[in-house]
Amino acid sequence: MTDAAEHSQAPLVLVVDDEAPIRRFLRAGLEMNGFRVVEADTAQAANEIAVMRQPDLVVLDLGLPDADGASVVETLRGWSQVPVIVLSVRKSETEKIKLLESGADDYIVKPFGMGELLARVRVVLRRVVRQETADPVVKVGGLAIDLARRLVSRDGAAIILSPKQFALLRLLAVHHGSVMTHRQLMRELWPQEPDEDVQYLRILMKKLRNRIEPDPARPIYLVTELAIGYRLRTQEQLDAFGYVAAI
Incomplete structure (x- = not known):
């Protein structure tokens, strides 16, 4: 298999964050570790890209300019089971519980390291593979x-x-x-x-x-x-x- 073909098979991650430096940081870290990345800076763009590109995973910041990121989770869960990892500066247990129960798969509180994010990404993707292969x-x-x-x-x-x-x-x-x-x-x-x-x-x-x-x-x-x-x-x-x- 050629490098291009292998890359086309790599998991596609939709990164949703309104801050360009954070998107660049996430893109660099994910691509360096073999993932493909698409970006969105608003809730509307995130929903549109999710429909068009069908990502394997969504990394979602809650503080979006046009809607709370939690609404993106709810919209996604209306038609998709794509894994969602939420990024947030909020440390409220009530908020975390609400997100998990509305359909998020995991959460990371900012600031965080790329190593921690990659570990969470691999966990949720492995779970999807295990469920699909009935392992x-x-x-x-x-x-x-x-x-x-x-x-x-x-x-x-x-x-x-x-x-x-x-x-x-x-x-x-x-x-x-x-x-x-x-x-x-x-x-x-x-x-x-x-x-x-x-x-x-x-x-x-x-x-x-x-x-x-x-x-x-x-x-x-x-x-x-x-x-x-x-x-x-x-x-x-x-x-x-x-x-x-x-x-």
């Missing part, structure tokens, strides 16, 4: 989750989970590397009582950690996003914190 096994460190056969093991030893514990682990594995909010998890686990006390979820998570974590008091796989929800770390995220996978 049923999620592995991180010594933990292996076979979603099709409902089998879980750590360092080769089988772990027995209750149906509800596996249901929680499955949700986090399907969204491997990304945050799921308390409300999202509650709605999936207790659909008849989605507004039940989140304490039930915390108790369930504690029991699950007792089963799969080497040290439940200091979890390395299932981590808490304070006041927001939970995340099952990827191998890259595990490595970033200095944990060594089992051989």
Whole structure:
């Protein structure tokens, strides 16, 4: 395959930000790491380009001149499941929860490094590939989750989970590397009582950690996003914190 052909197969990222220096920074970093990039500086342009170019991923700043970036997420989710990573200077947990529940896949608070962004980009793109190819096994460190056969093991030893514990682990594995909010998890686990006390979820998570974590008091796989929800770390995220996978 020629270089031109390989480049045409590279994932296309739509970068949406009204500040030209930030777009240049993002374009340079993404293209240097093998991605193709298109840019938009308004919500309207973002929506039009998304329809015309069908990007593989959207990196979206919230502070746009013609609309809040959150409205772009809502518009996209009306017709597309393209992954969206939100960039924001806002640190409000309420805002983050709202974005995640409206359809964003992840968020990064400014300022951030290119390494952090690239790690998030790879996580969401890998999840899309796994879903499209129906790959049923999620592995991180010594933990292996076979979603099709409902089998879980750590360092080769089988772990027995209750149906509800596996249901929680499955949700986090399907969204491997990304945050799921308390409300999202509650709605999936207790659909008849989605507004039940989140304490039930915390108790369930504690029991699950007792089963799969080497040290439940200091979890390395299932981590808490304070006041927001939970995340099952990827191998890259595990490595970033200095944990060594089992051989």
